[in-house]
Amino acid sequence: MKYRHLFFDLDHTLWDFDANARATLEHLHHELQLHDKGVHDFEAFYKNYLVHNETLWNKYRLGKIKQDELRLKRMWLSLLDFKIADEVLAREMSKLFLQMLPTRTLLFPHTVEVLHYLKAKGYTMHIITNGFEEVQLGKLHNCGLTSFFQHVITSEGSNSLKPRPEIFHYAMSKAGALVAESLMIGDGPDIDIAGAASVGMDSVYVNHISQEKDPVATYTIFHLEELERIL
Known part of the structure; x- marks a missing residue:
């Protein structure tokens, strides 16, 4: 085998973050009676949340904000879009969201089957996640x-x-893996693929949303089951 160690991203690659976040926020919308507080359009609230979350994560990755600020502000800003300046509510939503989100179990199609296939073939698998x-x-x-x-x-x-x-070097050191025998598998061209390239690691761009191919990625796939063609 060319590769021995497979490093997977988690969110948006195996675990369907958008679908799980939506289900959690929809539950909170009902549980906290946000409709009565002024959030009349859940679809708009959810779309705004995704935008704020991505913007804040970019700032977090650049070291411009701390973890606690990210967690609170994505709720605070989403509420502000509906003219709700309620920090107590934003903190309660942040707390409940983080409690409930990990209990959601929506995966991308064929995730479990593909992992069984790769494990049976003898690959050692790891997660690298932000x-x-x-x-x-x-x-x-x-x-x-x-x-x-x-x-x-x-x-x-x-x-x-x-x-x-540094995170890729740390991961390979922890796994006892050489870069030549390692493969990064993720959905983020600027995060997973660029990061792998920075240490000379081959990569698979998991293009769930059918964007253009990433010129840096060693391979591009559109469904997880295509990994069986590569590996």
Whole structure:
């Protein structure tokens, strides 16, 4: 085998973040009676949340904001879009969201089948994620994916963030893997693919949303089951 160690991203690659976040926010919309507080259009609230979340994560990756600020502001700003300046509510939403989100179990199609296939072929698999450690471990446990992965490398545990090369070096050191035998598999061209390239690691761009191919990625796939063609 050309590769021995497979490093997977989690959110947006295996675990369907958008679908799970939507289900969680929809529950909170009902549970906290946000409609009565002024959030009359859940679809608009959800779309605004995704925009704020991505913007804040970009700032977090660049070291411009801290973890707690990201967690609170994505709710605070989403509420402000509906002219609701209620910090107590935003903090309650942030707390409940982080409690409930890891319990959601929506995966991309064929995730479990592909992981079984790769494990049976003898690949050693790991996770490299920018997500918060407790939250990411909860997602893997509740989805029944924990046993597939030897190491789960998070930004908190490594004190670094994708696409910085330090987190990839840390992951390979922890796994005892050489770069030539390692493959990064993720959905983020500027995060997973660029980060892998920065240390000379081959990569698979998991293009779930059918964007153009990434010129940096070693391989591009549109469905996880296509990994079986490569590996």
